[in-house]
Amino acid sequence: MRAGLVALVVLLLISLVVNAQQITTLGIRVSMPAPLPSQQFPAAIVDFTGMVRHELYLNDMFYITFDLTQYQGTYFVVIKQIGGPGSPAEVAYGDVQGGYIYGYPMEIVQPIYEGQTYTFEIDLYNQNGAFVGSATVSYVEKWCPDVTIDGVQLTPSTPVGGGNVQVAVTLTNDGEESWRYHVSVYSQGGALTKTSQDVTIGAGSTTTVTLTVPVSATYTATTDTMVVDVSCDNGAWHFTRSYQINIMPARPGPFVISAPTVQARLGQPVTFTLSLTNQGSDAQPISLTFSTGSASFNLPSTLPGGTTTNVPVTFTPTMPGVYKVTVTLTYKSPITGQTYQDTGSFTVEVYAELAVNAVDQNGNPVQITPNIAGNNTSVAWLLPGTYTVSVPQIVDLGGGARLVFVGWQGGGTSPSTTVTLNGNTQLTAVYKEQYQVVLDLSPALSSQTYWVDAGSSFTPQAPSHVDITQDSRWALEGFQVAGQQIGPGQAITVTGPLTIKAVWVKEYKITVSCGQVACINGQSQYVQWAQEGSTLSITLAQIVNVNSRTRWVLSGSPTISFTVTGPQTITPNYVEEYYVNFGYAVKTASGISSTTVVTGAWIESGNTVTIPTNQLEPPGGPGVKYVFSGYLVGNTPISGPQSGQTITVTGPVDVYAVWDKYYYLNVTTPVGTAQGGGWYLADSYATVSVGQTTYGFLVYQRFVKWVASDGSVYTDPTITIKVDKPLTLTAVWAQDFTQAAILGGGLAAAGTAFWKRDFITRTLSRTFMKTRSKTRVELEDVDKTHTWVAGEKKESNDNE
Numbered sequence: 106m107r108a109g110l111v112a113l114v115v116l117l118l119i120s121l122v123v124n125a126q127q128i129t130t131l132g133i134r135v136s137m138p139a140p141l142p143s144q145q146f147p148a149a150i151v152d153f154t155g156m157v158r159h160e161l162y163l164n165d166m167f168y169i170t171f172d173l174t175q176y177q178g179t180y181f182v183v184i185k186q187i188g189g190p191g192s193p194a195e196v197a198y199g200d201v202q203g204g205y206i207y208g209y210p211m212e213i214v215q216p217i218y219e220g221q222t223y224t225f226e227i228d229l230y231n232q233n234g235a236f237v238g239s240a241t242v243s244y245v246e247k248w249c250p251d252v253t254i255d256g257v258q259l260t261p262s263t264p265v266g267g268g269n270v271q272v273a274v275t276l277t278n279d280g281e282e283s284w285r286y287h288v289s290v291y292s293q294g295g296a297l298t299k300t301s302q303d304v305t306i307g308a309g310s311t312t313t314v315t316l317t318v319p320v321s322a323t324y325t326a327t328t329d330t331m332v333v334d335v336s337c338d339n340g341a342w343h344f345t346r347s348y349q350i351n352i353m354p355a356r357p358g359p360f361v362i363s364a365p366t367v368q369a370r371l372g373q374p375v376t377f378t379l380s381l382t383n384q385g386s387d388a389q390p391i392s393l394t395f396s397t398g399s400a401s402f403n404l405p406s407t408l409p410g411g412t413t414t415n416v417p418v419t420f421t422p423t424m425p426g427v428y429k430v431t432v433t434l435t436y437k438s439p440i441t442g443q444t445y446q447d448t449g450s451f452t453v454e455v456y457a458e459l460a461v462n463a464v465d466q467n468g469n470p471v472q473i474t475p476n477i478a479g480n481n482t483s484v485a486w487l488l489p490g491t492y493t494v495s496v497p498q499i500v501d502l503g504g505g506a507r508l509v510f511v512g513w514q515g516g517g518t519s520p521s522t523t524v525t526l527n528g529n530t531q532l533t534a535v536y537k538e539q540y541q542v543v544l545d546l547s548p549a550l551s552s553q554t555y556w557v558d559a560g561s562s563f564t565p566q567a568p569s570h571v572d573i574t575q576d577s578r579w580a581l582e583g584f585q586v587a588g589q590q591i592g593p594g595q596a597i598t599v600t601g602p603l604t605i606k607a608v609w610v611k612e613y614k615i616t617v618s619c620g621q622v623a624c625i626n627g628q629s630q631y632v633q634w635a636q637e638g639s640t641l642s643i644t645l646a647q648i649v650n651v652n653s654r655t656r657w658v659l660s661g662s663p664t665i666s667f668t669v670t671g672p673q674t675i676t677p678n679y680v681e682e683y684y685v686n687f688g689y690a691v692k693t694a695s696g697i698s699s700t701t702v703v704t705g706a707w708i709e710s711g712n713t714v715t716i717p718t719n720q721l722e723p724p725g726g727p728g729v730k731y732v733f734s735g736y737l738v739g740n741t742p743i744s745g746p747q748s749g750q751t752i753t754v755t756g757p758v759d760v761y762a763v764w765d766k767y768y769y770l771n772v773t774t775p776v777g778t779a780q781g782g783g784w785y786l787a788d789s790y791a792t793v794s795v796g797q798t799t800y801g802f803l804v805y806q807r808f809v810k811w812v813a814s815d816g817s818v819y820t821d822p823t824i825t826i827k828v829d830k831p832l833t834l835t836a837v838w839a840q841d842f843t844q845a846a847i848l849g850g851g852l853a854a855a856g857t858a859f860w861k862r863d864f865i866t867r868t869l870s871r872t873f874m875k876t877r878s879k880t881r882v883e884l885e886d887v888d889k890t891h892t893w894v895a896g897e898k899k900e901s902n903d904n905e
Contacts (some may be wrong), residue, residue, distance in 0.1 A: 187224050189222055362451075460480075508538055548609065617675045685758055
């Protein structure tokens with residue numbers, strides 16, 4: 106029932122409590138409606154604000170109000186429900202006083218019977234119980250005021266999948282009270298994500314509320330039905346309207362591609378999960394590629410929109426280090442077929458293997474403990490960088506055997522090396538096995554210990570001699586090895602630990618001292634160590650050449666033999682000899698021009714020798730003669746007789762008989778006389794001349810030139826020439842017909858003329874020109890003498 110038993114906070118004028126129900130006089134201002142024709146007094150439904158109501162909503166507080174201001178005295182009132190759910194029912198009764206307006210408070214509570222009309226009747230009785238009159242009131246019960254959806258506006262008009270659409274809804278409150286409504290927008294097919302917003306609308310007012318509605322990225326159709334739902338009281342009442350809308354489907358993606366940091370070993374596969382988050386609609390994957398390394402995976406046929414697909418990937422890195430791997434996803438829209446591509450990346454930490462092993466010289470594995478980057482291990486997985494790797498230098502095997510580090514395969518001989526790691530790297534340390542060899546060198550020296558490579562040749566090393574005193578010593582004879590003697594320099598193959606004993610003999614120093622003479626093997630002093638008790642034979646050089654002109658000659662036997670019992674010094678006797686050259690020197694006016702050695706001899710130093718002058722004369726020739734002028738000893742000229750001259754030999758020397766060289770100059774002339782001929786010292790100068798240059802009458806013999814036997818020509822009648830060889834000078838003359846020609850000109854005037862071509866020269870023509878004769882003489886060369894008869898006409902040369 107809706108009978109409210111809650112007292113209202115109002116100003117009560119009169120209160121009459123009957124059966125725990127309260128009918129009060131109103132303390133609020135209310136404008137009562139006029140009574141209906143069927144009523145004897147006014148009555149109305151009034152809310153707590155004094156407004157007359159025809160509709161009431163959940164939780165509304167109201168009064169069943171009746172006006173008794175027209176009555177006086179005491180009356181009895183009965184209020185009962187005569188219509189609506191729960192009727193008939195008595196609501197309240199009690200005594201009241203006339204002259205007032207009374208209200209019975211009530212509240213609308215659940216359950217709500219939407220749209221049902223409730224009717225109440227107020228009956229008034231007098232004190233005698235006689236019916237005075239009645240009135241009825243009614244209201245319609247609702248959850249909330251009705252609302253009208255006046256219109257809807259979409260921006261954009263066609264929503265795009267994956268985006269938002271602004272939905273502006275215009276609403277009018279059709280009820281009697283301001284109310285808060287819950288407005289929701291969604292679509293039946295799921296294109297629009299349900300979005301809600303509360304709005305308060307005054308009674309009878311219109312307002313517009315705008316909602317931002319997400320558009321599904323996975324919706325594939327192009328149309329949908331949008332629903333605008335207006336509700337109140339937590340959805341107890343709804344009013345909806347539907348609208349047909351167009352949808353532009355969303356593109357698939359974009360994708361967020363991600364993966365946690367992947368730790369891997371270079372060249373080894375590692376499996377991780379790659380997350381593909383589709384922020385759009387469904388996508389059909391086409392390919393998935395990686396910027397580096399190799400990867401295997403299985404892509405699903407569809408990558409649903411709005412979801413994350415985890416793809417297991419088996420990845421094999423091909424590059425070490427910490428770096429980003431870019432992943433490219435190629436996909437297409439299952440609706441439009443358009444292709445898209447998104448990229449993402451993930452970090453990889455790829456470790457490279459740094460391994461160290463060891464082998465012996467034969468390639469057999471050797472057990473060692475390497476140190477890699479400060480850790481004793483044979484294998485380490487490291488990021489690229491520079492690391493220090495070391496191995497033991499020596500590994501002691503005991504019993505006189507050990508392993509010794511040789512180097513690294515590929516280069517390097519230090520057991521500690523620096524490696525720049527850029528990929529999987531394996532280092533191989535090479536060792537060799539060695540055995541201990543003890544070399545016993547007593548009594549000459551102390552013992553020595555060696556480590557020798559297994560299987561290699563070992564040559565015992567010891568001094569060939571160890572001095573005892575300045576003139577005595579120990580000489581190495583050989584070595585004892587396992588009961589057998591070997592000679593010095595003989596190699597032993599070492600196959601295990603070994604002891605070797607040196608064998609010594611005593612020797613004495615034998616000295617041969619020849620002073621400054623290289624008497625033995627090119628040496629002036631010869632020292633030989635001879636074994637005690639041995640017989641020694643020494644052979645000296647008979648002749649020792651110092652150079653080509655000086656030598657030493659041994660006096661005595663060249664062979665010395667004796668038994669060695671101790672140190673000994675031998676001094677041989679040598680005399681010095683010099684080689685003397687004898688020859689002749691040719692002297693000219695310029696000095697010594699040449700020297701020629703004829704003979705020579707070895708002469709002991711300090712001896713006197715006679716110069717063989719008669720053997721030292723240079724050969725002569727036509728027009729050449731030599732005259733003895735002295736001697737040249739070394740670079741010193743000396744005078745002396747041509748025979749019997751002696752010199753003392755103090756060193757190598759060249760001795761020359763000096764001869765002055767003369768050339769004969771023969772001077773001849775066919776005309777007259779010539780001067781200057783005779784013998785001249787070679788390279789001296791001679792003056793040659795003719796007695797006069799012209800001879801004859803009318804026809805002259807005139808001097809033309811000197812012609813030498815070597816082809817030289819001189820045009821001066823007097824010349825000075827250098828006599829550097831036998832020479833003949835011949836004077837050349839020519840006939841001069843100048844005077845005869847003058848005479849011939851006179852004869853020509855008489856009618857006769859003659860001439861000869863050989864004697865007519867241009868000189869004659871020039872002579873005539875100089876005379877400036879008024880009579881011109883024409884001359885013509887002819888091959889024979891021709892006589893012109895007076896009066897005879899001269900023919901042309903062409904007709905001769």
